Amino acid sequence: MDPWLYDSSVDKQLRLKTTCRKVEELAEEKSGRSATLISPLIFGGFNILYRIRLEGTSPDIMVRLPCPSLVQFPQEKTIHEAATAACIAKHTSLPIPRHLFYGDNSPVGPFVIMEHVENCGSVSARLTRPSEDPSAPHVLDPSVSESTLEAIWGRIARCLLQLYRMTFPKIGSLVEANGTYEVASRPITHNMTDMIRLANIPRSVLPPQGKTYQTADEWYTALADMHIAQLIFQHNDLVTSEDDCRNKFVARQIFRRLAKQGRLSCFGFADDTWSAQSSKISASTLSPAPSSSDAFRLWGDDFRAGNILLTDSDEIAALIDWEYTYVGPTQFILDPPWWLLIETAEMWSPDIDDWRETYDMRLKTWLSAMEKAEAEMTEPSPLPAPLSTYMRESWETGRFFLSYAARKSWAFDTMYWKFLDERFFGDRESGVLKDDLWKTRVHLLSEEERAAMEPFVRRKMSESKERRIVDWDPTEAKGRLSELLFD
Known part of the structure; x- marks a missing residue:
């Protein structure tokens, strides 16, 4: 395959305290509640997830952002997957984490905010x-x-x-x-x-x-x-x-x-x-x-x-x-x-x-x-x-x-x-x-x-x-x- 330059510096930005604070602010804006990031961050195949605790509510929420160095169509990908998950949740009884908010633009880019589901792994x-x-x-x-x-x-x-x-x-x-x-x-x-x-x-x-x-x-x-x-x-x-x-x-x-x-x-x-x-x-x-x-x-x-x-x-x-x-x-x-x-x-x-x-x-x-x-x-x-x-x-x-x-x-x-x-x-x-x-x-x-x-x-x-x-x-x-x- 052609050489692929993995821009680790871009993904490192997602770990910065300034980025984490922006994620907290996004959660606060959408939920109307004080938000606190719970570490560590979770890196998936194409996304990074921030677990957020909202004041006075349960369960926690997950803010999910596409990794810029991996995802090629971040806006489309985010809009499509959020709509798909919501459609499946609406028309089936499958255990889909509730998607609370999503968008193709924010201070941290395209995002999905969903409920956290307790689990023991995949x-x-x-x-x-x-x-x-x-x-x-x-x-x-x-x-x-x-x-x-x-x-x-x-x-x-x-x-x-x-x-x-x-x-x-x-x-x-x-x-x-x-x-x-x-x-x-x-x-x-x-x-x-x-x-x-x-x-x-x-x-x-x-x-x-x-x-x-x-x-x-x-x-x-x-x-x-x-x-x-x-x-x-x-x-x-x-x-x-x-x-x-x-x-x-x-x-x-x-x-x-x-x-x-x-x-x-x-x-x-x-x-x-x-x-x-x-x-x-x-x-x-x-x-x-x-x-x-x-x-x-x-x-x-x-x-x-x-x-x-x-x-x-x-x-x-x-x-x-x-x-x-x-x-x-x-x-x-x-x-x-x-x-x-x-x-x-x-x-x-x-x-x-x-x-x-x-x-x-x-x-x-x-x-x-x-x-x-x-x-x-x-x-x-x-x-x-x-x-x-x-x-x-x-x-x-x-x-x-x-x-x-x-x-x-x-x-x-x-x-x-x-x-x-x-x-x-x-x-x-x-x-x-x-x-x-x-x-x-x-x-x-x-x-x-x-x-x-x-x-x-x-x-x-x-x-x-x-x-x-x-x-x-x-x-x-x-x-x-x-x-x-x-x-």
Whole structure:
């Protein structure tokens, strides 16, 4: 990835007594009561939290500010996540900390003020393997008991079943207006933040502010566009050789065409009649695809075990941090949770194959917990099959990997060539080397795409010889992207 300069001086400012006093003053202004900061401060993945005690009231409150050196769209992110949390709290019985105030501007920047919820830590901390290093990444403890997993996951499954029932008419981020919540802004995804923060991708090639999407296929295409933007604009460390560049070019062009043709949204469902895999699986054994043009559902890019807080009896105390949550294709929520092993697939050690084997084992426990949670529901499923059925089919058909690839630019290539390509187009010849993967599918490109590939590879390899950060003119960047979209 491109060098990322973490501006620690900016985050240090958030610890200064002067900043802490401004936070206290903000709490006093909004609450009308004297406020006192309780230390220590809490640093989350993208935010810093100040616990405040208000005179004469209980419980304490939390003032939550985005970390300036990490968050790329602080105003949008704050407005969207606050509206999302409030909407969920209004329409479900989920344990969402009450959001008291929020805004996109204050003396300390965008902020959210919410009630503090007493807890004993997150599901991630509860289930991680023991380690003497407190900074070590959380990874599911291999010795955790099945009964513990099923009990905790069953409670989470009941939460997801409530979220699953909320539907919206289009894809985008929620915005509050006069006590109602509407899809009125572009999705802000975790991947978009990483594109800017880690690779200096120009903002002008990302979805514009206010943009919403009427169909799942439109959003899949937008995600595919961003994968192509990453290939074009990430200057350092993306391609290792000419053939690696060709692999990435071919995979992205094919993926985008499938999105525009409406094929990704039906892949792995009974409606899939196009993939090589569909000829081997009877459609009668699969559930139908959700509608591609209405009844979309909330999806949280950053919703994971670390965002679920527990009591001392392993009940769910609170669901927190709704950043990077937007209304997305229902297909996403029909996948089993990617976070069952806590660690992401692309960061798993020793490799992705071990992650898949371990996940497959743990998935059985998750599905068992989900089925028990569904049996407790009195309302029928809002879709033709239970959520547990859709999740099982997602893993078996590879829809899980399709969604993962669509959402994550840095995981895309592994997911595409390892888990999707042969499901899409049939078996490759045995013994194909990694550098030759593109050769097995280059014939699927259009004549125009094939003609553009070699000039692009030459340019990319030439650019990669000089390690530097490139700042693009917005108009020039849009033009450069359009050269590889072939619309």
